[in-house]
Amino acid sequence: MAQSTLDSGAVEADHGRGDGGMKVITWNVNSIRMRLGRVRALLLRHRPDVLALQEVKVPAALFPAAEIEDLGYRAAVFGQAGRNGVALLSPHPLETVERGFPGDPVPEQARVIAATVEGVRVVDVYVVNGQAVGTPEYEIKLRWLEAFAEWLRAEHRPEEPLLLVGDFNVTPDDRDVHDPERWRGRNLCSGPERERLRALLDWGLIDLLRLRQAGPGPFTWWDYREGAFHRGWGLRLDLALGTRPVAERCLEVTVDRDERRPTSGEGKPSDHAPVIVVLR
DNA sequence: ATGTCACTTTACAAGTGA
Numbered sequence: 001m002a003q004s005t006l007d008s009g010a011v012e013a014d015h016g017r018g019d020g021g022m023k024v025i026t027w028n029v030n031s032i033r034m035r036l037g038r039v040r041a042l043l044l045r046h047r048p049d050v051l052a053l054q055e056v057k058v059p060a061a062l063f064p065a066a067e068i069e070d071l072g073y074r075a076a077v078f079g080q081a082g083r084n085g086v087a088l089l090s091p092h093p094l095e096t097v098e099r100g101f102p103g104d105p106v107p108e109q110a111r112v113i114a115a116t117v118e119g120v121r122v123v124d125v126y127v128v129n130g131q132a133v134g135t136p137e138y139e140i141k142l143r144w145l146e147a148f149a150e151w152l153r154a155e156h157r158p159e160e161p162l163l164l165v166g167d168f169n170v171t172p173d174d175r176d177v178h179d180p181e182r183w184r185g186r187n188l189c190s191g192p193e194r195e196r197l198r199a200l201l202d203w204g205l206i207d208l209l210r211l212r213q214a215g216p217g218p219f220t221w222w223d224y225r226e227g228a229f230h231r232g233w234g235l236r237l238d239l240a241l242g243t244r245p246v247a248e249r250c251l252e253v254t255v256d257r258d259e260r261r262p263t264s265g266e267g268k269p270s271d272h273a274p275v276i277v278v279l280r
Numbered sequence: 281a282t283g284t285c286a287c288t289t290t291a292c293a294a295g296t297g298a
Binding site: 030031033034055057081082083129131137169223224225226227228268270271 | 281282283284285286287288296297298
């Protein structure tokens with residue numbers, strides 16, 4: 001049963017185009033169990049070729065794989081009980097799945113999963129949050145970004161088709177902040193973390209959303225507190241970064257803000273909105 | 281700075297992390 005639905009899903013995900021195009025969505029769901037209804041609706045609405053999830057907050061054994069398979073998707077999960085956890089969903093084969101990376105300063109935390117889908121290496125990251133500048137957690141965040149960049153440089157080449165997506169917990173620059181003065185120097189917007197992200201880009205990655213949208217905005221995350229979404233107090237923390245071969249195929253990048261709305265969809269929203277990347 | 285949310289523990293509340 002599962003196999004036949006997987007086959008039909010693969011056909012639908014291509015939108016009948018048969019043109020080698022590819023739709024990749026990244027979404028920090030803040031618990032897959034709480035968000036299953038919305039994830040299901042997103043898969044049916046967009047039929048992405050890849051859905052990269054962060055903060056699934058379950059060990060792999062408790063990931064709702066059967067519900068996902070019923071929609072024609074396979075899941076590769078790097079899970080963790082209660083915190084973190086990343087997963088890649090696709091109707092296509094997920095080849096050469098890699099969980100974590102050598103040199104991770106916090107290897108007990110599930111933050112990176114990678115797989116090759118339709119010839120594109122998709123790397124899904126959930127970067128250390130960092131809590132606040134000056135805390136030990138912030139120092140770990142900087143070290144983590146350095147170690148991840150070192151691994152990327154060692155294992156990959158900028159000439160490869162590689163798409164790095166996820167929740168980076170860093171705003172690339174002030175255009176990604178609703179009120180740059182209010183956020184100046186604080187965690188998610190501070191200089192040192194932006195320098196680490198910049199180093200990653202300098203290796204050979206392009207911020208795909210900025211190819212066609214100069215900003216300021218759009219944002220992808222709004223705090224649950226203080227009615228931040230309603231007041232427009234957002235940040236862009238969720239990014240899609242591509243090597244040149246991927247950037248050349250990029251048609252558009254959009255943010256599905258409706259998913260952050262409390263009144264739309266099944267159950268409560270995540271504090272992050274999905275980012276949708278379309279490649280030709 | 282914090283008006284929320286989801287998780288955990290030994291659970292019928294409080295602490296943690298985001």
